[in-house]
Amino acid sequence: MPLRHIPERTCVACRSLRPKREMVRVVRTTAGAVVVDPTGKQSGRGAYLCRLPDCWRTALRRKALERALKTELSDADGAALERYQRSALGPQSALVTDPQVDEHPVG
Numbered sequence: 001m002p003l004r005h006i007p008e009r010t011c012v013a014c015r016s017l018r019p020k021r022e023m024v025r026v027v028r029t030t031a032g033a034v035v036v037d038p039t040g041k042q043s044g045r046g047a048y049l050c051r052l053p054d055c056w057r058t059a060l061r062r063k064a065l066e067r068a069l070k071t072e073l074s075d076a077d078g079a080a081l082e083r084y085q086r087s088a089l090g091p092q093s094a095l096v097t098d099p100q101v102d103e104h105p106v107g
């Protein structure tokens, strides 16, 4: 069994080639929405990003995702991707402090 064949994908932000399973797939659904595809199996045009906050920021701000997916990212979709990045890929990277995080005490 050939163990050496590891599918690799290029990050649309930093252009690094990485094993597919280390990346996050973002897909443009047939409905035109742009969503994270954790299973990697959703149909539609896909793009891959590293699990690095920097790559997500680049992809969103420099419209790398939009170019890769040949679509326009709605504000809602962009916000959802940012939320995914923060929640699933860990909070902000240790390199950056984010002044947006202000905690409101509950109760």
Ligand SMILES: [Zn+2]
Binding pocket: 011, 012, 013, 014, 015, 016, 049, 050, 052, 055
């Ligand atoms: Zn990357």
